[in-house]
Amino acid sequence: MHIDFENELNAEQLAAVKAGDGPVLVLAAAGTGKTRTLVYRVAYLVEGGVPADHILLLTFTNKAAREMLDRARELVGPQVSGLWGGTFHHLANRILRRNAEALGYQVDYSILDSDDQRTLVKRIVEELGLKDKSFPKPDVLLSVFSYAVNTEQLVEDVAMDRFENHPVEVGDIVRVYHAYEDRKKNLNAMDFDDILTNCLMLLEGNEKVRERYQERFRYILVDEYQDTNSIQYKLVELLAAKHRNVLVVGDDFQSIYSWRGADFRNIINFPDKYEDAQVYKLETNYRSVPEILNVANECIAGNPEQFQKELRAVREQHRPPYVVRVGDGNQQADYIIDKIQEYAREGRPYNDMAILYRSHFHAMELQLNLTRQRIPYVITSGVRFFEQAHIKDACAIMRIIHNPADELSFTRLLGLLPGVGPKTVMKIWNLIDQRFSVANLTARLKVQDAMPKKAKPTWEKIDRIFQLVDEENLRKNPSEIVFLFNDIFYDQYAIETFDNYPRRSEDIEELINYCGQFDTLDEFLNELALVTNLEAEDAKGSEQQEDAVRLSTIHQAKGLEFGVVFVLWLTDGMFPSGRSLEELEGESEERRLFYVVTTRAKDDLHLMVPSYRRQRDGGVQYYNPSRFVQELDETLLSEVERGYF
DNA sequence: GTTTCGGTTCTTTTT
């Protein structure tokens, strides 16, 4: 199949797609066809004779990678299939599974999600006798650890900074950190950060492995480069060291992940790092009407230290974005609902509209109102599909089968039994020498014996699953394991435990289906840990692509576009968030977030500015309009006032 | 000594 690059791309895109070998930086402003450019670049390489399995495509979500691959396949055909595409974590995990032993892990290591991490740290704090009202909470500790790892600083230094004004011994925090590191090793488990750092360590320390991958990846493409942290930066640098064909795409204006160690200076400094780098700019915006782009251009102009880029509109004049002043959250909801119904009457599908916000809780009262008015919506909630209690319960049994040292899953599983709490679990866990192997009959009998009377009958049922796994090699059939677990035990448990049983039961059914596409437990568990909210949602309901309004945080809406966008709670303290303003360069990052949200809109943008919020205690909190709205030139906006404020 | 239950409090952003 011949591809007509000249006609299907504009001059800016074409230049980037046809860039020669060597390092390339593509500065792609919002809505300028960044994805298109990457897809055509892949097609261009494959058509030029580069075998697809020598190309590496690193993206921000696995979904993005899949979409790009699908589009590339449409262009060039099945020969793109061997291409490696996915997130950094995905790639690192794949490399580690093949080489984990070199780092002292077993290949069946578990991946800890944030819930597991929290449980682990909580236990350590208790064990070290540090539990005290003034001692930082597990979440805070974990964010310090993670930030230190991802910015390659000492935990000590980050903690010193973070707790400057708190009466906390930094030494204690470091002790918790070391204990946490030890415990993970003992559990044969890695957290998200370990996956990246261990992969980097492996490549740095092992010449043979390093050279194998350096040889293999002749072309490396990196999407969203502005959101890479220094570990990811080093990974790319290392993998590209031999062939030096590294093409990175990004937009420093859209860097919104510095709180997890991302550093937009990676993209700013790319041309210094690679002196022979070719630089291309994409500035022609096909997405938004000029009125929206004016707002976007103006809001970002004040941020220092950036590549100068200007969004150029090609679309026709339309109308300026609205600033909507309302009283409280309910009036905000009323306005939005009216507008949505109006748009719907004009024939705009619901799924062309989005309601975006800074933090998940901003959307709560709106959800109630949407439900009441029967407006269909989908929400990417804060809790990920695979991290909901009932899903984790069902996965615990698979995880303990897979990794016998997985204490967290063992605890979780046994904790479901009646009359069994943390103490009993620990007693049993120690009794079997902290290893529960399905194949070890003695261990299984020991558990049986130690089980309190009340729990014995239930345990016997669950043990039957282990027996089946052992005898009939159910490891190849994750779907069957979950089915049995649910059938024999969990369904009944869920009826008694959850007041929203029907929904949870549906989720379990979906999980059983979802597992069906994996041939081994191993494969499924790998996928499980690294799948994002958006992807899980796709997986569970691909057949029911409903027409519904999307509710999402701005972070999760990255890369998406909608005809109409409503932005909630544009007040100082909510957006920009009060906490981020206390951080170094916090305001700049919030402003970039505002830039990201404005550039999601194609036709109409509604900036919602409530003036007060009722609090739990009955008091009322008043807000000033967001500085990001105030700094805009009034002539760029249309003002709407609604309700009492 | 443990588990379970009920009431209270709080919400940044995520691979």
Added chain:
DNA sequence: GAACCGAAAC
């Protein structure tokens, strides 16, 4: 909605 705490129940 879920995490935490204290008190009742086993």
